[in-house]
Amino acid sequence: MNKGTKTSRAIINGIFTLYSLLCIIPLLLVFSISFSDETSIVANGYKLIPEVFSLKAYDVLFKDFSQILYSYGISIFVTVVGTILGVMLTAFYAYPLSRQDLPYRNGFAFFIFFTMLFGGGLVPWYLVYVNLLDLKNSVWVLIIPLLMSPFFVLVMRTFFSSSIPASILESARIDGAGELKIFSKIVLPLSLPVLATVALFSTLNYWNDWYLSMIFISDNKTISLQYLMYRTLLDIQFLTSNSNVASQISSAGGGNILDLPNKTLQMAMAVVGVGPIVLAYPFFQRYFIKGLTVGAVKG
Known part of the structure; x- marks a missing residue:
């Protein structure tokens, strides 16, 4: 290895090391602030290492652990x-759209594209799920509205059209394979990269969603974790910004409301909410790599 190659490699490694630190340090800062004392945060600002260690934010957050x-x-x-x-x-929707021999292919493609550009509005959307489908306070109302994204359909259709050779499908059809077998045994194994990508973004959409719980859920039995933390934060912000209400609660035996954490509680919520997503990404990453190697041809 010559000197120029070593220098180039050192520069590239340095750049990616710096970029990795810029990604990791904010996460460490959030974790550190969640274990800091609220008073020290207000007085001295955020620190990468807690000046005063405190579990008060987690005590407030896990007050109702059940x-x-x-x-x-x-x-x-x-x-x-x-x-x-x-x-x-x-x-299931994208694969037929990628086939040139699908009857009314352009009509189905326009239908899914039209829904990406135009919607019926909030009130009709709400009435469909509440009055027509009767899904209010149901766990399925948190699933169905995010079930399909027109953008993901178009992305997957493009992948099927450009990355799955038509000759492979034709060979399987000549050998007697049906459409379902071709789709399950050939198309899906060759499409793991796009499947994993769509799955990752769908996971993020579902896990981070709190809006559907706010709109459709009126009891505590079916609310998501994100909406529960969002509602807790709003309650604390309201109490800390309204001294009269806080004084009444404190005098009634509810403790000193004004001492409740705010900034540290936000970071504690972020730590609690981000955990499963951090663990899920390596799972999808493994399938990215596996999908890229499936069907590879040696030169």
């Missing part, structure tokens, strides 16, 4: 089931 555990289960169920069903339906 509700958090239940909401965690709801979020995990919605994310897993929604992602699996969403990827399946997206693939």
Whole structure:
């Protein structure tokens, strides 16, 4: 290895090391602030190492541990089931659109593209799920609205059209394979990169969603973890910004509301909410690599 190659490699390694640090340090800062004392944060700002260690943010957050555990289960169920069903339906719709011999192919493609540009509005959308489908306060109302994305359908259709050789499909058809067998045994194994990509983004959409719980859920049995934490944060911000209400609660035996954490609680919520996603990404990354090597031809 010559000197120029060593220098280039050192520069590239340095750039990627710096970029990795820029990605990791904010996460470490969030983790550190969540274990810091609120008073020290307000007085001295954010520190990478806590000046005063405190678990008060987590004590407030886990005050109702059973509700958090239940909401965690709801979020995990919605994310897993929604992602699996969403990827399946997206693939089932995108693959026929990639076939040139599909009757009314352009009409089906226009239908899915039109829904990406125009919507019926909030009120009709709400009435469909509440009055027509009767899904209010149901766990399925947290799954169905995010089940299919027109953008993901178009992305997957493009992948099927450009990355799956037509000659392979024709050879399988000559050998007597049906459409379902071709799709399950040939198309899906060769499409793991796009399937994993869509699954990852679907997982993020489901896990980070709190809006559907706010719109459709009116009890505590079916709310997601994200909406539970969002509502807790709003309640604390309201109490800390309204001294009269806080004084009344404190005088009634509710403790000193004004001492409740705010900044540290936000970071504690981020730590609690980001955990499953951090663990899920390596799983999808493995399938990215596997999908890129399936069907490879040696030169």
